[in-house]
Amino acid sequence: MIIAEQKSLEELKSLVGTAEKVLVVGCGTCVTVCFAGGAREAAITSASLRMSSKLDGSPKQVSDVTVQRQCEWEYLDQIAEQVGQVDIVLSLGCGIGVQAIAEHFPQVWVVPGLNTKFLGLPTEQGVWAERCAACGDCILGLTGGICPIARCSKSLLNGPCGGSEAGHCEVSPDIPCAWQLIYDRLTSLGRLNVLLDLQPPKNWRTSRDGGPRQIVREDLRLHIEED
Amino acid sequence: MMANTNGYLVGSNLERVLKAGHFAVTAELGPPQSAEGDVIRKKAGLLRGYCDAVNLTDNQTAIVRLSSIAAGAILVQEGLEPIIQMTCRDRNRLAIQSDLLGAAALGIRNLLCLTGDHQTFGNHPSAKNVFDIDSLQMVQMVTAMRDERTFQCGDSFKGPEPRFFVGAAAAPFADPVDFRPLRLAKKAKAGANFIQTQLVYDIPAFEKFMAKVRALGVHKQTYILAGVGPLKSPAMAKYMKSNVPGILVPDELIERMELAGAPWAGKSKEELTKDDKKARSAAWQAEGIQICIELINKLHQIEGVSGVHIMAIEWEDAVRPIVEGAGLSPRPVVTESPPLAAALG
Structure with a gap:
């Protein structure tokens, strides 16, 4: 699923700016499951903005x-009326949700909360x-999943590099080395021979490098x- | 039209020395973090006559430095042979090929293909990385440019192809350790003509690695140059032991370095005069150079090791005493065609 995290209250206040009527829109799917932008977080964000605007001396609705x-x-249609009554929408959806609101309600100013x-x-x-x-061209079949x-x-594609140490990546001890994981898994499954083949350069065109994608x-x- | 290389792939000095069966010596030169070309000329002067070719690092540790190709061109002007290093971090396949056409046109004939340290280590940690291809794919790509006369996309060259003696790196002690000989075999299979390893201080561990490499027959497919570097102080040895992935420094060597500084060990930081520090530093450096010489002598005895790569970073004047101390001076001059039996790679 899509994983997101909330922006700081300071940034939210700056994004909302001088708008007086604010609608915080949560999303019931991925960002609910990762505790970033569901109904609970939308209610908390809404209350926080209300309280802080009151403390700042210019209370917002x-x-x-x-x-x-x-x-x-079809889900955005259900909130069309509420969206039409505010100065700004603060979306607690992922980047897709924010853009869907912008695309569906061309007259509405929408800002991201996550x-x-x-x-x-x-x-x-x-x-x-x-x-x-x-990346648009799944290679998990070559790397043990x-x-x-x-x-x-x-x-x-032909790892690991020389920076793999004690199972973690050279970038951070908190990042497991993917190639150590691949090596361990293929070894335990008796399929290490898969790693002996040279993998050719990847065709990145199926990825973002080919431009924005659609199916x-x-x-x-x-x-x-049509007649 | 194939270039006439008289039986050599490329005919670089490094290739000639290796094909003639000499124990090769390469050294590393770090370009400056400025536009000062004279630094390179000065460092080149320290290395002249004491190695067969000089590695020029490519934004090493992800810190912006004068480009390896430009530094290589200066070395060509100075009459030294460069090995330019090229990482996958900063360039995509278009930029790599384009820069290599330029490098070849400037007279550069050796190339070391590297993955590259991650940019978060360096002085531009917020940069976007590239990693369009990896180091093995780069080896394949530049080998095909030379031998198939094609670009990575498959298009043929219309003019002269860039001809490089192609190298790759090996990290014998990085994890997963058991996979390292196999990964080296992959690099040889991809077309690497020579290999330069990460720093070796632990000879028994390297012997184990080489035994596996020999069992795979890789030492007959590519020339393996073991990486060595003089220790500058006990602190440097300890730092490398605990902080640099893939480097093993035996305690015995750390003790030797500490012993070299023993005459000053009784003094507190405040008691140490400037002259004390200078003398202690000289004692450490002399011991570091001595250890390096001993390591080279041991590596020379290991079957399948075709030479050494000396990494005396920001200490290029250590190369001369190391090479002389190891009895590897003067360096050979190979003018004849390669002997057929030794013509591998």
């Missing part, structure tokens, strides 16, 4: 609402880690018959 998914038009961090999972209560870089694009600091599925599109 701050309300909050949470939709099932900020990244789908920093969208990565695609990952909770490895334990309170800890989230990156797992996928959405551990992604070196997302998890090696240098995205090496068109003709089999799913609703075609309008």
Whole structure:
């Protein structure tokens, strides 16, 4: 899922600026699960902004609402009325949610309340880690199900580099070396021979390097018959 | 049109010395963090005659320095042979190939392909990195530029191809240790003509590594130059032992360095005069150079080690006493064609 974390209250106040009527919009999917922008966080953020604006001497009207998914038009339609009544929308969705609001409500000023961090999972209560870089051409079949694009600091295809030590990356003792993980897993599965092949340079065109991406599925599109 | 290299891949001095079967000596030169070309000329003067080729680091430890290719061009002017280092951190495949065409046009004929230290170590930690290709893929790419006369995309050269004697690095003691000989084998398979290793201080550990390398036959596919470097002080030895990944410094060597400074050990920081510090530093350095000479002599005995790469960082004047002390001076001059039996790589 998409992992995000909240911006500081100071930054939120600066983003909201002089707007008087504020709508905080939470999202009920990924950012709810990672405790960054669900209904609970939307209510807390809303109360914090209300209180701090009062303390600053210029009280704002701050309300909050949470939709099932900020990244789908049908859920955004449900809050159209509330959005129309405020000066600014503070989205607690990921970067996709913020942009969906901007795209769906062209007349509304929307600002982000979160920093969208990565695609990952909770490895334990309170800890989230990156797992996928959405490179568009999955190579997990070559690496025992551990992604070196997302998890090696240098995205090496023929790792490990010389900076692997005691299982961690040279960048930080908190980062496990992806290639040590790959090596251990393939060794335990008796498939180390996979690592002896030279992997050719990656085609990064399927990644962001090919420009912004979109997928068109003709089999799913609703075609309008034209005369 | 293939270049005439008289039976050599490239004909660089390094290739000639190795193919003739001599124990090769390369040394490292760190370009300055400024535009001062004279520093390179001065350091080149310290190395002249004491090594077969000189490595020029490429923004080493991710700190911006005068470019390795520009420094290499200065060395060519000075009559020394450069090995330019090239990392995957700062350039994509277009930039690497373009810079290598330029390097070849400037008369540079040896190249060391490296992954590169992560930029978060250096003086621009907020920089974006590249890592479009990795070091093995770079070896393959530059080997194909030379031997297939093609760019990475597959297009053929219309003019002369860049010809490099291609090197790669090995970290014998980095983790996972058991994979290191196999990774070296991959580098040889990718086309590396020579290998320069990370610093070796622990001879028994390196012997174990080389035994595995020999079992894989890799020492017959590529020339392996063991990395050595003089210790400057006990503190440097301890720092490397505990803070630099992939470097093993035996306690015995740290003790030797401490012993060298023993005459001054009784004095407190306040009691040490400037002259004391100078004398202690000289004693440490002399011991560091002596240890380095002994390491070279031991490495020379290991089957499959074709030479040494001396990394005396910011201490280039240590190279001469090391090379002389190890009996590796004067350096050979190889003018004839390569002997057929030794023509590997």
